Amino acid sequence: MPMPAPDTLPLAQLRGVHKRYGAVVALDGVDLQLQRGQLLALLGANGAGKSTAVALLLGLQVADAGSAQLCGQDPRALGARRQAGVMLQSAGLPDTLRVGELLDQARGYYRRPRSVADCVALAGLEGLMARRYGGLSGGQQRRVQFAMAICGRPQVLFLDEPSTGLDIEARQGLWRAIQELVADGCAVLLTTHYLEEAEALADRVAVLQHGTLIAEGSVAQLRARFEQRTIRCRSALAAAQVASWPQVRRVDGRDGVLEIVAEPAEPVVAQLLAADPGLDELEVRRAGLADAFLAITRAEAA
């Protein structure tokens, strides 16, 4: 089998994947690629198919049609998963084992594991090694799981909502560790509910909805594609009147306050000022990724 050039070889990929559970379609023709040194954030509402995509890439599920590959192999092959690290949403690790024991066990699954000291430093496990897992706080348990995910020097790292349950400081520590891994060439697939997490970490963002990839690109591209600004002002103008102007996408009027979604926003502001000299409290706001995400999912649902 001819191998593609190593630089372009995706470390994880889904090609035309379909997966259904009974009557429920989880993935409906999804293509996804993950390259070296790249962090891809997979976004979507609950039930959008994120977890199924991860499960297929880890060989936990088998696609009904299409293919899933991990490091150029079937994800069910042990050799493929030996090059991957994984942190799932729930780990259910034995409460009675100590952190050091869990880490020792996980390191033993890999051929050239990271040193214990490095795992402790990267995951922030200082002082926890002798503690039993069941006695840790939720955030500490998440850090143990993260340490287990990175202990095998993975080329691909799957993080399924990794910062759930972490406080702000721990989350920033986790982000630094992830950035460091990515800088070293690790490919990371991150699913998250925290959009600021995707915004801070992701090179690329993919949005799943109802099992279909509805948007994919860099954070900036995604924001540009769905860019819109919101104009807020107090005005005597009627919402219906403003809604008929070009560039205006949506208007909400309540108690004399207008909220206008428009792109570009400048001509609308000019027209507003011209039409209502008494207008005040003018405010123009740019959408963050969160708003772009909402706009995407709303637009697709409509």
Place this chain on the structure above:
Amino acid sequence: MNAPDPRRIAPVAAPARGAAAAALPHDLSALPLREHMALLLREIRYELLRWLRTPSFALPTLLFPPMFYLLFGIVLNHGNPAAAVYLMASYGVFGVMAPALFGFGVGLALDRERGLLTLKRALPVPPGAMLLARTVLAMLFALAIGVLLQLLGSTLGGVRLALPQRALLLLVDVLGTLPFCAIGLYIGARVGGSGAPAVVNLIYLPMAFLSGLWIPLQMLPSLLTALAPLWPSYHLGQLALRVVGQDNGGSSAGHVAALLAVTVAFFALAHRRLRRG
């Protein structure tokens, strides 16, 4: 989380361009045998530690059979040597059942429900490593219970057995865990974590009683005696009793065949169930 000192962090596998592909064929190969054995030993060790540190599992499992034996086989036995020998063998079989049925049935149901089974499947854990570790755990528990019973029997119960008999009895106990591991595996694959203890108790205690592990079958109603060959614990009980010369006289090969059939059947059922996810 503290900011890690970047100098302490070893580079992630092969940062050099193109090295990823070069590393592939190397990593494709199976682990060397010695590393593989070390992995399995670690798996067994941590499985053992995990359950030994769980008093609700370890204490009743390890202590109930010797306690029952002490009570019914020695204290309330009024010096009947045949009964002391019979019960030593039969409580050994009773002791085989609990770690296998609870370890697999309840343990697996909980692990499945809480996501550990999924995590282990996602990690590069060789298939069967967990199964092996838990089977060895059940065997070690059965062995410990067998040794405890023999100690009680020979010191307090006046049981006199030749060394080969003692060894054979322990071997029956250790290998006898397999059919119950398979049954436990099937229960763990089917039932949820909250339901599993009830299901295990429901089959564990009546099956022990109906197989003549607590009181000899001859003392039970004839209908129950006739039904006894339906229970795998009856066949294992007969093998253990044969070692001490108190079985019903059936063929050992028949009992072994029945136990093998149970093992294979439940293992296959459980395997099919678990593969469906």
